Amino acid sequence: QNRRPKNFPPGPRPVPILGNLLHINLRNPVADLEKLAKRYGNVYSLLMGSRPMVFINGLQTLKEALVNKAADFSGRPQGLMANHAIQEKAPGMVLADYNSGWKEQRRFGLMTLRNFGLGKQSMEQRILREIDCIIKLLDNSVGKTINPQVLFHSAASNIICQVLFARRFDYDDESIKFFTHYVQKTSKLMTGFWGMIYNSIPMVRCLPLPFQRVFKLFKMASEKWSKTVIENKKTRVPGKPRHFIDCYLDEMEKRGDDGSSFSEDQLVVYVLDLHFAATDTTANTLLTAFLYLMNNPQIQERCQREIDKVLDGRDQPSFEDRHQMPYVQAVIHETQRKANTVPLSVFHCTTRDTELMGYSIPRGTIIIPNLSSVLFEEGQWKYPHEFNPENFLNEKGEFVKPEAFIPFSAGRRICLGETLARMELFLVLVTLLRKFKFIWPEDAGEPDFTPLFGVTQAPKPYRMKIQLRGTP
Numbered sequence: 001q002n003r004r005p006k007n008f009p010p011g012p013r014p015v016p017i018l019g020n021l022l023h024i025n026l027r028n029p030v031a032d033l034e035k036l037a038k039r040y041g042n043v044y045s046l047l048m049g050s051r052p053m054v055f056i057n058g059l060q061t062l063k064e065a066l067v068n069k070a071a072d073f074s075g076r077p078q079g080l081m082a083n084h085a086i087q088e089k090a091p092g093m094v095l096a097d098y099n100s101g102w103k104e105q106r107r108f109g110l111m112t113l114r115n116f117g118l119g120k121q122s123m124e125q126r127i128l129r130e131i132d133c134i135i136k137l138l139d140n141s142v143g144k145t146i147n148p149q150v151l152f153h154s155a156a157s158n159i160i161c162q163v164l165f166a167r168r169f170d171y172d173d174e175s176i177k178f179f180t181h182y183v184q185k186t187s188k189l190m191t192g193f194w195g196m197i198y199n200s201i202p203m204v205r206c207l208p209l210p211f212q213r214v215f216k217l218f219k220m221a222s223e224k225w226s227k228t229v230i231e232n233k234k235t236r237v238p239g240k241p242r243h244f245i246d247c248y249l250d251e252m253e254k255r256g257d258d259g260s261s262f263s264e265d266q267l268v269v270y271v272l273d274l275h276f277a278a279t280d281t282t283a284n285t286l287l288t289a290f291l292y293l294m295n296n297p298q299i300q301e302r303c304q305r306e307i308d309k310v311l312d313g314r315d316q317p318s319f320e321d322r323h324q325m326p327y328v329q330a331v332i333h334e335t336q337r338k339a340n341t342v343p344l345s346v347f348h349c350t351t352r353d354t355e356l357m358g359y360s361i362p363r364g365t366i367i368i369p370n371l372s373s374v375l376f377e378e379g380q381w382k383y384p385h386e387f388n389p390e391n392f393l394n395e396k397g398e399f400v401k402p403e404a405f406i407p408f409s410a411g412r413r414i415c416l417g418e419t420l421a422r423m424e425l426f427l428v429l430v431t432l433l434r435k436f437k438f439i440w441p442e443d444a445g446e447p448d449f450t451p452l453f454g455v456t457q458a459p460k461p462y463r464m465k466i467q468l469r470g471t472p
C-alpha cells in the first residue's frame with residue numbers, strides 16, 4: 001500500500017515517522033498546499049506518516065482523474081480515523097469503497113431522494129415547512145441583532161431529518177443540540193491537527209488524546225440513529241413508505257436474503273452519513289450567503305427586486321422559479337464558489353495501479369481532489385478572487401454555469417445530495433430575502449471573509465441585524 005514507483009508525483013522530502021507533516025500547517029493547510037502546487041505542479045505528493053497522498057489541482061487534472069478515469073479514482077481510503085469512527089458495523093455511503101455494494105446503495109439513495117423530491121414535490125414541502133419555523137424565529141428578532149449560526153444549523157439538520165424520518169425538533173430541543181454539536185465538533189477534530197496525528201502515527205491511537213472524543217460522539221450518534229430505526233419499525237406499514245427509512249426497510253424486505261448489501265446495520269450508517277453530510281455543508285453555505293449579502297447591500301436589493309417581480313402576489317416560492325431568477329441564481333452560485341464549503345472534497349483512493357498526467361500512481365494511494373484550486377482558478381473565472389455574481393452571468397444577463405463550478409465535486413462520487421442542497425439554498429434565500437432586510441451591525445467592525453478551515457469550512461461567527469423590508 002505504501003510503495004512509490006519511480007515516477008510517482010513529486011513532493012518535498014519526507015522525514016521518518018512523520019513523513020511530510022511538518023511541511024504543512026495542520027490547522028489550516030490551504031496556503032501551504034497552494035505553494036506546493038506552484039513548486040511541484042498540478043499533481044504532487046506528500047506522505048501522511050508513511051502513507052502517500054496525491055493532491056490533484058486545477059480543472060483539467062481533476063476532470064482527467066475523477067471523470068475520464070473515474071473507475072481508477074473513485075475509491076475511498078480505509079483505515080483512517082473517519083473509517084474507525086463511523087464504519088463500525090457497515091460501510092455506509094460516504095466512506096464506502098468503490099464496489100458493487102456502494103453502487104447498489106448509491107442507486108437506491110439517488111432514486112429515493114428523487115422520488116421524494118421533484119416528482120411528488122414532497123421534498124419541497126418539507127423544506128418550506130422548516131422555512132416557516134425560521135421565519136417565526138426571525139419575526140421575533142425584528143429590530144434585534146442575532147447570531148444566525150445555531151438557527152441555520154438546526155434548520156439544515158431538521159430538513160434532512162424530515163427526509164430521513166419525517167420529524168423535526170424545536171430549535172432548543174436537546175436532540176437537535178446534540179446533533180448539531182456532534183457534527184461540528186467531529187468534523188473539526190477529524191480534519192484538524194489531531195486527525196492528522198491519528199492518521200499518520202498509528203502507535204498513538206490508543207492514547208487518551210483529544211481524538212478519542214470523536215469515537216465517543218459517533219458512538220452516541222450511532223446509538224441514537226439505531227433507536228430511531230427501531231422505533232420507526234413500530235409504526236411502519238410495509239409498502240406505504242413515509243420517508244427514507246421506510247423506503248429502505250421496504251427495499252430490504254423486497255430483496256430478502258439475496259446476498260445484497262442491504263441490511264439494518266447498513267441503514268443506520270447510511271442515515272448517519274446523510275445527516276452528517278447534509279447539515280454542516282448547507283448551514284455553512286447559508287451563513288456565507290448572508291455574510292456577503294449584508295456586506296453588499298446593492299446585491300441584496302437587486303435580488304429582492306427580482307424576487308418581488310417573479311413571485312408577484314404568490315404565497316410561496318417554488319424551486320421551478322429559479323429559471324425566472326437569473327440574478328438570484330448567480331448570487332447563490334457565487335456564494336457557493338466563495339464559500340468553498342468542502343475545500344479538499346472527501347478523500348478518494350485509487351482502485352488499481354494507474355497513471356495521471358504521466359505520473360504512476362499505485363492502487364490504494366490516497367487522492368485529494370483540491371476543489372479550491374478549481375473554484376478560484378485563474379483563467380476559469382471572470383473575477384476569480386472577488387465576490388461577483390457576474391461570474392455566472394453572460395452579457396445578456398442570463399445565468400450561465402462555468403465548467404469549473406464544482407463545489408459538489410465531479411464524477412461518480414459527486415455529492416449525492418446536490419439537488420436537495422440546491423433546493424434548500426434557493427428556497428431559504430428567496431423566502432427570507434423576500435420578507436426581511438439583513439444588515440451588517442454598525443458596531444460589528446470590518447467583516448472578515450476568511451473561512452475557518454475544516455472538512456467543511458465555515459465563516460467566522462458573526463451577527464446580523466434583522467429588519468422587515470420596507471421599514472427604515
Ligand code: HEM
Nearest residue numbers: 094277278281282341342345346408409413415416417421
Ligand atoms: C451545499 C451543500 C453541500 C455541498 C457543498 C456538498 C459537497 C459534497 C462534496 C464535495 C462531496 C464529495 C464528493 C467526492 O467524493 O468527490 C460530497 C459527498 C456527499 N454528499 Fe454532499 N454536499 C452538500 C450537501 C449535501 C446534502 C444536503 C446531502 C444529503 C442528502 C449530501 C450527501 C452527500 C453524500 C451521501 C456524499 C457521498 C457520496 C459518495 O460517496 O458516493 N450532501 N458532498
